[in-house]
Amino acid sequence: MLRNETPDRVESVHRALVLLKLLGEKGSLSVTEAAKALDVNPSTAQRLLVTLVGDGFATQGERKRYEPGPELLRPGAAREIPPLRARLRPHLERLFERVGETVHVATLVGTEIHHLDGVEANLQPLRFGLRIGVRLPAHQTSAGKAMLATLPREDVDARYQVAMRGARGADMNVDLEDLHRQLEKVRRQRVATNFEESEAGVAAFAVSIGAIDGERAAFSIAMPIARFTKADLPKFAGALLRTADETAEALLL
Structure with a gap:
């Protein structure tokens, strides 16, 4: 993934936002897919996904894949959900x-x-x-x-x-x-x-x-x-x- 080296960017926030965009575009993500997209270790990707689950922006569905959560899907939330x-x-x-x-x-x-x-x-x-x-x-x-x-x-x-x-x-x-x-x-x-x-x-x-x-x-x-x-x-x-x-x-x- 291309990195935008914007000064003063908080990397963890940026990574979480990237995951939210991917959840909206793809409908679901595995830990491996998230790690590849972010160019980080699987353990780092999993911690980010677990954080999104804890705040309601993701849920863990079948086959341990992560899907959009209620906060991401609620009316008025900016999202790109599956067709x-x-x-x-x-x-x-x-x-x-x-x-x-x-x-x-x-x-x-x-x-x-x-x-x-x-x-x-x-x-x-x-x-x-x-x-x-x-x-x-x-x-x-x-x-x-x-x-x-x-x-x-x-x-x-x-x-x-x-x-x-x-x-x-x-x-x-x-x-x-x-x-x-x-x-x-x-x-x-x-x-x-x-x-x-x-x-x-x-x-x-x-x-x-x-x-x-x-x-x-x-x-x-x-x-x-x-x-x-x-x-x-x-x-x-x-x-x-x-x-x-x-x-x-x-x-x-």
């Missing part, structure tokens, strides 16, 4: 293990959803493929309806009024009154559905996770409608709600 996709990935994989169908994480941007990440059910002979990077109208998707249902009615109206005045507004094909009826049902049940609204032959189910660092996110399950039965719905709803609640407890401060 939302990385933070949600373990929970997405847990959802996949519970249902065995293709699952996605999506965020809400205006009146569209953006698929951030997914796990494909590649053992199924007839399956729904990944849609990572694909943007779809929120009102036609289970994830979009799940996230829209967390917004006040006036917020939903404002989003669609702006969108319908845009260049593609005439092609949006949205009935706001019907959408509000669907969203009210989602608010009661928490789980949103999509039966061939966004794509022919697809059944999808979703639940909102909430707003994480200002981004509204949702988990969804998608499968070919030819394989869907009514008996699947309670299983999927239970897995979605359980996973969303676990995720919110882990990530929402």
